[in-house]
Amino acid sequence: MSASSESILEAFPLTIRDWLASVVPLDWLQWLILSLIGIVAILTVFGLTFAFTTVTERKLLGRFQNRLGPNRVRIFGIRVFGFFQPFADAVKALTKEDIVPAAADKVLHFLAPCAMVAFSLLGFAVLPFGKHLSLLSNIDAALLYFFAAGAASELAIFMAGWSSNNKFSLISSMRALAQLISYELPLLLVAVPAVLMAGSLSLTGIVVNQGGDLGILNWNVFTPWGFAGFIIFFIAALAECNRCPFDLPEGESEIIAGYLTEYSGFKYALFFMGEYFGMMSLSGLGVTLFLGGWQAPCAALAFIPSYLWFYAKLIVMILCFIWMRATLLRLRMDQLMRLSWKFLVPLALVNLGTVTFWKYTADWEGGMLVARWLIAIALVILPFISLGKVLSSGLGPRKYRYA
Amino acid sequence: MTILHLCLIFSALLFSLGLAAALARSSGILVLLGIELMLNAANINFIAFWKFSPNPENGTGAMFAIFSIAVAAAEAAVGLALIIAIYRHQSSIRLQDANTLKG
Amino acid sequence: MMTFSTILAQAVTGTSSQDIPFSPPLLSLIVFAPIIGGLILLIFPKLDTVLARILGLFFSLSTLVMGTGAAIIVLELFGTAPIIKTAKFMSPYKLVENGEIVSSLGINYHLGIDGISILLVLLTGIIAPMCLLASWKIKKANLFNALMLLTQGAALGVFLTLNFFHWFIFWELSLFPVFFLIKIWGGPNATRAAYQFVIYTLGGSAFMLLSFAAIYAATGQLGFNILPSYVGIEGSLNEKLAAFGSTVPMLVFWGILVGLAVKVPLFPLHTWLPITYAEAPVGVSMFLTAILSKMGVYAVHRILWPIFPEQLKTASPYLIWLALAGIVLGAYAAMRQTDLKRMIAYSSINHLNYCLLAVFAAFGATHATQAAADAAFSGTLLQMFNHGLSAAALFFCIGVLEDRSGVRGLNDFGGVRKVAPVFAALCGISMFSSLGLPGLNGFVSEFLIFRGVFELMPWAAVIACLGLLGTAIFLLNFWQKVFHGPIKNNTSKITDLSPREILVLGPVVILMFVIGIWPQFIINLFKAKLDLGH
Amino acid sequence: MPSSIDILWFIPALPLLAAFIGAISTQRMRSVASGSALSAMAVSFGLSCIALKDALAAPGVHQVNNFSWVSVGTFNLQLGFLLDPLTAFMLVMVTFVGFLIFLFSTGYMKGDENYAKFFCYLSLFAAAMLGILVSNSLLLTFICWEVVGLASYLLIGFWFFKPEAAAAAKKAFITTRIGDLGFLIGLIWLHSISGTQLFYNNGEGFLETINLVEATAPALFAISAIGILLFCGAIGKSGQFPLHVWLPDAMEGPTPVSALIHAATMVAAGVFLMARVFPLLEFGSALTVVAYIGAITALLGAVIAVAQNDIKRILAFSTVSQLGYMMLAIGVGVWEAAIFHLLTHAFFKALLFLGAGSVIHAAHHEQDIRALGGLAPRMKITFATFSIGMMALAGVPFLFSGFWSKEAILHGAHTWSVSHIPFYIGLVAVVLTAFYMTRLMANVFFGKPRSHAVEHAHENNWVMTLPLTLLAICAILLGFLGTPAFPWLQAKLLGKDLSGALEFGKIFEGPGLMITSIVLVALGLGIGWAIYGFRKRERFGDADPLEKRFPGLWSALEHRLYFDELYAATILKTNSLLASFSDWLDRWIVDGAVQLVSKLGTLLGFINRDIDEQCLNAGFNETAEEIRGIGNTYSKAQSGDVHGYLRVMAWGFVAIVILVSIALNI
Amino acid sequence: MTTFPIITLLIIAVITLGITAVALFLKNIIHCSILLAVSWVGIAAFYLWAGAEFVAFAQVLVYVGAVSMVVLFAVLLTQRKQLDLEKLTGTVGFRELGKLAAAMVATVLVIAIATTPLTGSFDAINEPVITVRDIGIQLRDNHIGALLIVGVLLTVALLGAVVVASAEPKTEE
Numbered sequence A: 001m002s003a004s005s006e007s008i009l010e011a012f013p014l015t016i017r018d019w020l021a022s023v024v025p026l027d028w029l030q031w032l033i034l035s036l037i038g039i040v041a042i043l044t045v046f047g048l049t050f051a052f053t054t055v056t057e058r059k060l061l062g063r064f065q066n067r068l069g070p071n072r073v074r075i076f077g078i079r080v081f082g083f084f085q086p087f088a089d090a091v092k093a094l095t096k097e098d099i100v101p102a103a104a105d106k107v108l109h110f111l112a113p114c115a116m117v118a119f120s121l122l123g124f125a126v127l128p129f130g131k132h133l134s135l136l137s138n139i140d141a142a143l144l145y146f147f148a149a150g151a152a153s154e155l156a157i158f159m160a161g162w163s164s165n166n167k168f169s170l171i172s173s174m175r176a177l178a179q180l181i182s183y184e185l186p187l188l189l190v191a192v193p194a195v196l197m198a199g200s201l202s203l204t205g206i207v208v209n210q211g212g213d214l215g216i217l218n219w220n221v222f223t224p225w226g227f228a229g230f231i232i233f234f235i236a237a238l239a240e241c242n243r244c245p246f247d248l249p250e251g252e253s254e255i256i257a258g259y260l261t262e263y264s265g266f267k268y269a270l271f272f273m274g275e276y277f278g279m280m281s282l283s284g285l286g287v288t289l290f291l292g293g294w295q296a297p298c299a300a301l302a303f304i305p306s307y308l309w310f311y312a313k314l315i316v317m318i319l320c321f322i323w324m325r326a327t328l329l330r331l332r333m334d335q336l337m338r339l340s341w342k343f344l345v346p347l348a349l350v351n352l353g354t355v356t357f358w359k360y361t362a363d364w365e366g367g368m369l370v371a372r373w374l375i376a377i378a379l380v381i382l383p384f385i386s387l388g389k390v391l392s393s394g395l396g397p398r399k400y401r402y403a
Numbered sequence B: 001m002t003i004l005h006l007c008l009i010f011s012a013l014l015f016s017l018g019l020a021a022a023l024a025r026s027s028g029i030l031v032l033l034g035i036e037l038m039l040n041a042a043n044i045n046f047i048a049f050w051k052f053s054p055n056p057e058n059g060t061g062a063m064f065a066i067f068s069i070a071v072a073a074a075e076a077a078v079g080l081a082l083i084i085a086i087y088r089h090q091s092s093i094r095l096q097d098a099n100t101l102k103g
Numbered sequence C: 001m002m003t004f005s006t007i008l009a010q011a012v013t014g015t016s017s018q019d020i021p022f023s024p025p026l027l028s029l030i031v032f033a034p035i036i037g038g039l040i041l042l043i044f045p046k047l048d049t050v051l052a053r054i055l056g057l058f059f060s061l062s063t064l065v066m067g068t069g070a071a072i073i074v075l076e077l078f079g080t081a082p083i084i085k086t087a088k089f090m091s092p093y094k095l096v097e098n099g100e101i102v103s104s105l106g107i108n109y110h111l112g113i114d115g116i117s118i119l120l121v122l123l124t125g126i127i128a129p130m131c132l133l134a135s136w137k138i139k140k141a142n143l144f145n146a147l148m149l150l151t152q153g154a155a156l157g158v159f160l161t162l163n164f165f166h167w168f169i170f171w172e173l174s175l176f177p178v179f180f181l182i183k184i185w186g187g188p189n190a191t192r193a194a195y196q197f198v199i200y201t202l203g204g205s206a207f208m209l210l211s212f213a214a215i216y217a218a219t220g221q222l223g224f225n226i227l228p229s230y231v232g233i234e235g236s237l238n239e240k241l242a243a244f245g246s247t248v249p250m251l252v253f254w255g256i257l258v259g260l261a262v263k264v265p266l267f268p269l270h271t272w273l274p275i276t277y278a279e280a281p282v283g284v285s286m287f288l289t290a291i292l293s294k295m296g297v298y299a300v301h302r303i304l305w306p307i308f309p310e311q312l313k314t315a316s317p318y319l320i321w322l323a324l325a326g327i328v329l330g331a332y333a334a335m336r337q338t339d340l341k342r343m344i345a346y347s348s349i350n351h352l353n354y355c356l357l358a359v360f361a362a363f364g365a366t367h368a369t370q371a372a373a374d375a376a377f378s379g380t381l382l383q384m385f386n387h388g389l390s391a392a393a394l395f396f397c398i399g400v401l402e403d404r405s406g407v408r409g410l411n412d413f414g415g416v417r418k419v420a421p422v423f424a425a426l427c428g429i430s431m432f433s434s435l436g437l438p439g440l441n442g443f444v445s446e447f448l449i450f451r452g453v454f455e456l457m458p459w460a461a462v463i464a465c466l467g468l469l470g471t472a473i474f475l476l477n478f479w480q481k482v483f484h485g486p487i488k489n490n491t492s493k494i495t496d497l498s499p500r501e502i503l504v505l506g507p508v509v510i511l512m513f514v515i516g517i518w519p520q521f522i523i524n525l526f527k528a529k530l531d532l533g534h
Numbered sequence D: 001m002p003s004s005i006d007i008l009w010f011i012p013a014l015p016l017l018a019a020f021i022g023a024i025s026t027q028r029m030r031s032v033a034s035g036s037a038l039s040a041m042a043v044s045f046g047l048s049c050i051a052l053k054d055a056l057a058a059p060g061v062h063q064v065n066n067f068s069w070v071s072v073g074t075f076n077l078q079l080g081f082l083l084d085p086l087t088a089f090m091l092v093m094v095t096f097v098g099f100l101i102f103l104f105s106t107g108y109m110k111g112d113e114n115y116a117k118f119f120c121y122l123s124l125f126a127a128a129m130l131g132i133l134v135s136n137s138l139l140l141t142f143i144c145w146e147v148v149g150l151a152s153y154l155l156i157g158f159w160f161f162k163p164e165a166a167a168a169a170k171k172a173f174i175t176t177r178i179g180d181l182g183f184l185i186g187l188i189w190l191h192s193i194s195g196t197q198l199f200y201n202n203g204e205g206f207l208e209t210i211n212l213v214e215a216t217a218p219a220l221f222a223i224s225a226i227g228i229l230l231f232c233g234a235i236g237k238s239g240q241f242p243l244h245v246w247l248p249d250a251m252e253g254p255t256p257v258s259a260l261i262h263a264a265t266m267v268a269a270g271v272f273l274m275a276r277v278f279p280l281l282e283f284g285s286a287l288t289v290v291a292y293i294g295a296i297t298a299l300l301g302a303v304i305a306v307a308q309n310d311i312k313r314i315l316a317f318s319t320v321s322q323l324g325y326m327m328l329a330i331g332v333g334v335w336e337a338a339i340f341h342l343l344t345h346a347f348f349k350a351l352l353f354l355g356a357g358s359v360i361h362a363a364h365h366e367q368d369i370r371a372l373g374g375l376a377p378r379m380k381i382t383f384a385t386f387s388i389g390m391m392a393l394a395g396v397p398f399l400f401s402g403f404w405s406k407e408a409i410l411h412g413a414h415t416w417s418v419s420h421i422p423f424y425i426g427l428v429a430v431v432l433t434a435f436y437m438t439r440l441m442a443n444v445f446f447g448k449p450r451s452h453a454v455e456h457a458h459e460n461n462w463v464m465t466l467p468l469t470l471l472a473i474c475a476i477l478l479g480f481l482g483t484p485a486f487p488w489l490q491a492k493l494l495g496k497d498l499s500g501a502l503e504f505g506k507i508f509e510g511p512g513l514m515i516t517s518i519v520l521v522a523l524g525l526g527i528g529w530a531i532y533g534f535r536k537r538e539r540f541g542d543a544d545p546l547e548k549r550f551p552g553l554w555s556a557l558e559h560r561l562y563f564d565e566l567y568a569a570t571i572l573k574t575n576s577l578l579a580s581f582s583d584w585l586d587r588w589i590v591d592g593a594v595q596l597v598s599k600l601g602t603l604l605g606f607i608n609r610d611i612d613e614q615c616l617n618a619g620f621n622e623t624a625e626e627i628r629g630i631g632n633t634y635s636k637a638q639s640g641d642v643h644g645y646l647r648v649m650a651w652g653f654v655a656i657v658i659l660v661s662i663a664l665n666i
Numbered sequence E: 001m002t003t004f005p006i007i008t009l010l011i012i013a014v015i016t017l018g019i020t021a022v023a024l025f026l027k028n029i030i031h032c033s034i035l036l037a038v039s040w041v042g043i044a045a046f047y048l049w050a051g052a053e054f055v056a057f058a059q060v061l062v063y064v065g066a067v068s069m070v071v072l073f074a075v076l077l078t079q080r081k082q083l084d085l086e087k088l089t090g091t092v093g094f095r096e097l098g099k100l101a102a103a104m105v106a107t108v109l110v111i112a113i114a115t116t117p118l119t120g121s122f123d124a125i126n127e128p129v130i131t132v133r134d135i136g137i138q139l140r141d142n143h144i145g146a147l148l149i150v151g152v153l154l155t156v157a158l159l160g161a162v163v164v165a166s167a168e169p170k171t172e173e
Helices: A008-023 A027-064 A085-095 A106-126 A142-163 A167-198 A203-209 A224-240 A265-290 A306-327 A333-360 A367-392 B003-024 B028-051 B060-090 C004-013 C026-043 C049-080 C115-134 C141-160 C164-173 C175-185 C190-219 C237-242 C248-263 C272-279 C282-307 C309-336 C340-364 C370-405 C421-435 C441-456 C458-483 C499-517 C520-531 D010-024 D027-057 D085-108 D115-134 D138-159 D163-194 D206-212 D217-237 D246-252 D255-264 D266-276 D278-283 D286-306 D311-331 D335-362 D380-394 D401-414 D421-445 D462-481 D488-494 D504-533 D545-549 D551-558 D560-637 D642-664 E003-024 E029-050 E053-078 E085-089 E092-115 E132-141 E144-165
Strands: C094-102 C107-113 D063-072 D075-083
Touching: A008 A027, A027 A085, A027 A106, A027 A265, A027 A306, A085 A265, A106 A142, A106 A265, A106 E029, A142 A167, A142 A203, A142 A265, A142 E029, A142 E053, A167 A203, A167 A224, A167 A265, A167 A333, A167 E053, A203 A265, A224 A265, A224 A306, A224 A333, A224 A367, A265 A306, A333 A367, B003 B028, B003 D642, B003 E003, B003 E029, B003 E092, B028 B060, B028 E003, B028 E029, B028 E053, B060 E053, B060 E132, B060 E144, C026 C049, C026 C107, C026 C141, C049 C115, C049 C141, C049 C520, C107 C115, C107 C141, C107 C164, C115 C141, C115 C282, C115 C370, C115 C499, C115 C520, C141 C164, C141 C175, C141 C282, C164 C175, C164 C190, C175 C190, C175 C282, C190 C237, C190 C248, C190 C272, C190 D560, C237 C248, C248 C282, C248 C309, C272 C282, C272 C340, C282 C309, C282 C340, C282 C370, C309 C340, C309 C458, C309 D560, C340 C370, C340 C441, C340 C458, C370 C421, C370 C441, C370 C499, C370 C520, C370 D063, C370 D075, C421 C441, C421 C458, C421 C499, C441 C458, C441 C499, C441 D138, C441 D163, C458 D163, C499 C520, C520 D063, D010 D027, D010 D115, D027 D075, D027 D085, D027 D115, D075 D085, D075 D115, D075 D138, D085 D115, D085 D255, D085 D266, D085 D335, D085 D462, D085 D488, D115 D138, D115 D255, D115 D266, D138 D163, D138 D217, D138 D246, D138 D255, D138 D266, D163 D206, D163 D217, D163 D246, D206 D278, D217 D266, D217 D278, D217 D286, D246 D255, D246 D311, D255 D266, D255 D311, D255 D335, D266 D278, D266 D311, D266 D335, D278 D286, D286 D311, D286 D421, D286 D551, D286 D560, D311 D335, D311 D401, D311 D421, D335 D380, D335 D401, D335 D462, D335 D488, D380 D401, D380 D421, D380 D462, D380 D504, D401 D421, D401 D462, D401 D504, D421 D504, D504 D545, D545 D551, D551 D560, D642 E092, E003 E029, E029 E053, E053 E132, E132 E144
Parallel strands: none
Antiparallel strands: C094 C107, D063 D075
16 A cells, blocks of 8 residues: 555545654654554544534434524634634633532542543544544554444443432432443344445444445445345444434433533533543444545545544534434433334344345346345345334324314 | 463363352352352463464364353353243242252 | 355254254254244243234244244255165155164154155245234134144154154144134034044044054054055065954054045045034145145055055045046035135135145056156145145135124125225136236146156046136135126225235245246256155 | 347246245235236246247247256156147237236226235246246146146136036036146146157257158057047037036136137137147047038037027037137148137127127126026227127128138138038028027127116217227228238148149139028127117017027027036936945944954953952052062152262272272382 | 563553442442442453453443443332441341452452463554454354354343333332
8 A cells, every 4th residue: 555646535544654763763662652642532523523513413414404503603703603602612611610419429429421532542443434434443453443442331321320329310310321222133143244245343444344336325224125124223222322203311301411410610521521432433433434434425535534424424413413313302211211122123124134135146247236226125125014014003093182 | 380370270260269169159140150260260361272283274273262251151051041031930049058969 | 155055054953064063953953943933932821912923923934934044054055966776765854864673673763854844844944934924813812823833843744754653643643733723713513523523533534543553563664654664675665464354464564544535534434524614714725725635645645655556556546536526516516605715615625635646646557657757746746835835825815804794604705806906806817826827836836747647648638627727716706706897885894905915925925926937946856856766 | 139039938837926926915015016017927927929920930930949857867858838820820910919908907807805806816827827828738738727727717607606606617627628638638648659749959849750650550440539639628628518517607707708718719729729729639539520620610519509598608618619620720731720710709808898898897796698688889999899709700801801811711611621510500690690699699789778787878988999899990991901812821830832822723612601601690680680670679578589480499408408407317326326325335344343353352452450469469569569568668769958979979989099099000 | 572561451450440349338339339330440441451442341331331230220129218327237247257258269269360371472552453353253153152152142032121120010119
């Protein structure tokens, strides 16, 4: 992989690495510095993304609800449609009083937000942001790592909920736990097809597998199983991030603010941050698994550096998250469970069968190719329809008796 | 004293800790956790022996560990379910209380 | 280039342990999967009903899945394995599992599959889930499913076991679940039917057991694969048996024949059948007619044919009259029935006796050409499969009628075709299949049987034609009275098939067409056996 | 470009596909069903024309395409397709007539609630019929034969909610099945003695090897028997005496069905089969039987037709009679004339049926000729075309096709060396045919309307009249394919050049015969017009002029010579007695014996139980108590304390390690 | 050469053992479980140290992600009324006896290990010697039977757990 054929922008991580190698003699020191640079870069980029996502979300929700959203904050008299809002928020959060309930378990109460942020950041380590831009690119079982790291954040939520010693917090954390465990299953199961096709657990490998002459058509999402997998992934990711319509743990109308009830000030902000980081890393995973990662949609657009493509796709995913939040209503707990166990998990399992079929029929050509597509599409659609029919039988359209 | 010895002692101590928990705590959950720890100690042994085995390429130890983790997970699920069932019947998870079946 | 089936074959037989060393005992799995499923359901009687149904269906379907695998393997093995024609007693069995239990007594755990068994295993695989689906909404579903699974396992055991000891255990084992199934879920006369069924069959089996005791005393062997080698050589089975007394060989033969004849059933040992089929719940009736009655015909092929060819040859000219009586009387008695289930039960007698007719004709004929015998035998085998499909489908249809309206008399309905067109179409196809309409499966087997029998014993074929005519008359009568004409009161309760019911009937109907149009597809399964020579 | 023998199977396959489409389409998709049926027939017609072209290019050559169907051990069954002029002519006729009838049906059945199913059945029928035509194997013929029977069963019983229709359907199926059983036995017999049931197989088909068989007595007997058995099938299907009873009843079906099945195609299947296996029939003595049966049928049909009042029934009996003619032709050895008549008959009879259908449709399903009347001015096209059909059927000379084909048959019968009786019977039937057709025309189209519906009848739309017109044109033109002066059709069928073979004697003999039959036709028409034309029926209830004159004979004829009653009293009665006997035997004799045995067993059981309870059980109870006591003692060791067990294990472990190390001196 | 791995190992072992020891003898079961999660991560770290990357991640995924969650759930479900901690600790004699037994076992084990001479090369190599692909191939080829059985076992165990834990109708509340 020679840097000469690529643009400077594309190859700059390599350039930095080579330059460091020439400057710093010691291997481990080199490694340390490189890691630090990576960590700082991730914190900066995604920190800022977090900041602007919050304001984008608020503004978008405003527009969705036919109002303006935040537009008052100005710095040095400049008011960029209120896009400086996050900085104001940050200042507010930092300066607010940090209240710890008397009955709380102080240690856990303190540790929970830290753990939340820390764990949600772990996932970023393996995401391939660009062709040459990944922190732990050599890790073999990257996908497994990602999920292992993600699993830990449940612990943080539990810690927060329990340590607050508040019944709403506890209920909320139990809800969150149930939800996270339930939706981790479909999430994992739909990641497997991508692994199967790439023949590798390495995220880089999966992205490389989605490259090729066909450009955008090589992305996993443009296969029957990939499409179905992406939809399931998206739904499960929504639930994993406790986003609407799966925001039961924070359902304000029932349990105040859930496990965040007893938090204020900067700890609250940390939770917020952790959630958004989690959302971003899951979006990043979705991009990697289904949307071709850092691959450009076609060869002609490859001059734009790969990490920008990744970032653009990430943003689109996040915008979709926001869109969903503005569109859908919150589910009930039993509906939530049913959706996962009775619908998403079976479909994900069927999808596994579909991808096996897809993989075994990779050499079908001509008319058989059409048959392959038709069969695969049928394998995706028929279970969807039949399962949907079965689950929704007896559920008529809702009657609003007092409306 | 080799590295392997260290690993083994590590696992032995972990095992004993698990045993101590299983013996000295009366909460069913903690007893179960102690047993999980013992299983983990066994896994450490597998990994250690595998790492220092003459041909680690065939990965037998790692395989063992993987299967053992899977079985341990099943065990934990069933064990905790049992504890919940016991709790429902006796309103207590003290294992000393669960002696209805004595002869 | 290794095909999928080759790999599968190698995987299971372990011929190429280099690639895939894991070789499961496929036949044992086939036999014991339903039994295990049944036991699970018995052990957990409080299991959620839906779960129990799904579990039952799952275990029941396992036969179809594994049976298909076994079929692929058998085809592959027969297709590629060199056929040594010189070896006279080359074992035709494949996938053999042979474990010695009491080897000194000749009791081995011995499973094997050949063309005949694979056909019946597949039939079981198709019909058994269908039976469960047919009785999906039955009360006490857990127990029902458990018993059905046990029956299924026992039937499979009969089809796959090659040692009389275990074979007999499975043979008897199949009775008791059926007894309870009929007694608990049956109609008003269920108790009598259940007792009659069990005592009748047990009585027959007792004779069979005695006969085998005699064989064992004479040879010390119980293996189905070993006993045929005693035929026609020095110190043959006949000579050994004759040592006890000159009539003993014939008595032994008759003992076994009675045991099998009850099961088939052969005239005049058939009276248990109409009442049993009529009183049993629909799923059980389907299973009884489709699978359990095949056990008898199967045993004729597995035991009488290879072990007692001489006696069979002597007795066939007389037995063929019984088979003819079954054919003609079955068809005409069916014409007189007003209970639809009894009608189909009699039609079963008629159809199954075609199988026996062919066997007896092949043995009883003074001059038999090879082609005619081949046609007769393959017709018999195919007829077993086809009758399983069409009779089960018809019973299912009657079950649908009874389920909807609570009655099942011939004169209770009218104009059903108008209110339930899909049902009428599928039932009609099943009926025409049973009637032997060309293009559907029934014709192929009947043609083969008639073709074979005609050359061997022309007059028998001509008489049997009466049976064909009778079948047409009573089935069309059934169709006309139930489905045509103006709509009666009971009919208005009848709704068209639900998706579950279509799922049951649809595949069977498709299979009827497939076999009717391309019979070679089924024949290939046992073709190799006949190609080998008998 | 594949040769047409390779694509021959498309011709039946396409309607089959259409049938499948019709089967799965709902009433809402009815236009899909009818569209696919029509287009399948159209394409099949095109293919048939190509096949005809190919076949005519090489008359006398039998192109075959055989394949194995069932093969097991030494047993082998083959199926195949065959293309020769006979097949090709029939194909073109069936597809063409079929297409027109399909077209007619789209109008006729428009409002029916099972419209899609109707086209499904029609297509199934067409597929099976075409299958018979292209088959090169007696087995395949039989298969299609039965499917044809099924389709006709479904179509006759199409209005299944009418009990008469349902009964007629059943009657048709069972009656033809009786004949089919004969066919089946014949087929099996043939296969077992010749080892093949292929017609032609490059010198090995049974029609080719039949000439090599030595004419020994057993062989002659067997082959004659086979021929007669096969003829049984034809008797059933073609409505020959004595199995003709189903055909008039089959008129319960919709009229296009009557036209398609019971006039043009299905009933012709028997004739076609006989023509196909003609070499076999020729070998034995089956032909004589065929000739007499044909003659009897021709007369019987014509006689009964005289006294019928239902327009469709009259036509049905006329069909029976005409089929008798065809069989007669085959019986006397001029099978090419039979096929010629079959083709012409197909067109003009389809025309007549469709015309009748047009009348019925216009008259709001009034079928009784006594209630019709005066339709000529109201339905001009129908009247014109119907008249053409009538004249063709009656054999009005020179212009109409029926004349030429009937002439060919009579000519053949006249030259038959065995007997002249069939010839004379045929002549009588000629008179009767002209007579009853005149009666029909006079009653339906002339006079004044005798019911309310008829007064308001008017011409139908083009989908119904177009087929009529086309068929009428064919009914005229087709005759010129086989005139004695220009026997093109016969030459192609027989595969040899006949133009130079016109013998002097035949030319001399021909006009004489022709003049006789022209005179007879004129006689029939004249009598008919004399009785029915001059004095037209006034009211519905008026008795027929002939009825007044010969009431006994008329009543017998009206009841179709009491054939149905005869069968009911003999065959059906026997059948029902046999059934009762079987049931009685089963219920009382066999089962009774079983019950007796079981009663004895129960008695034995009672005795046994008493012995058991008094002696054996007591001892067992004692032992069981003992064992339970021991169990109670030892169960104390189970303390139920989990920790206790665990502790014992731990201490036990330590103890064992220490003991072992001491023992091993480590 | 070998000091670095040894030091790493010692650090991992000491931290893990320490956390575990603390965890197991805390009174608060919640703290206990959370600390145990940390201890499991420590064990995962040991696997990483040994080069068994896949096992390490599996360990985290299973134990931290699943088992600890289930444990927490169990704790919450069984202590709805109040955290009756005293009742759960048991008598002094009971505790001390148990600890003594464990200590004896530990002593015996450690002595046994320490006195066992082990021969061979023990140069720790920090590279994973087995890749995920290798593990996959091994699972597919040599251990397919075991894999299937474990799959069945897990399914059955989970079904069993659900059946056992699910409330019987109407006996509760």
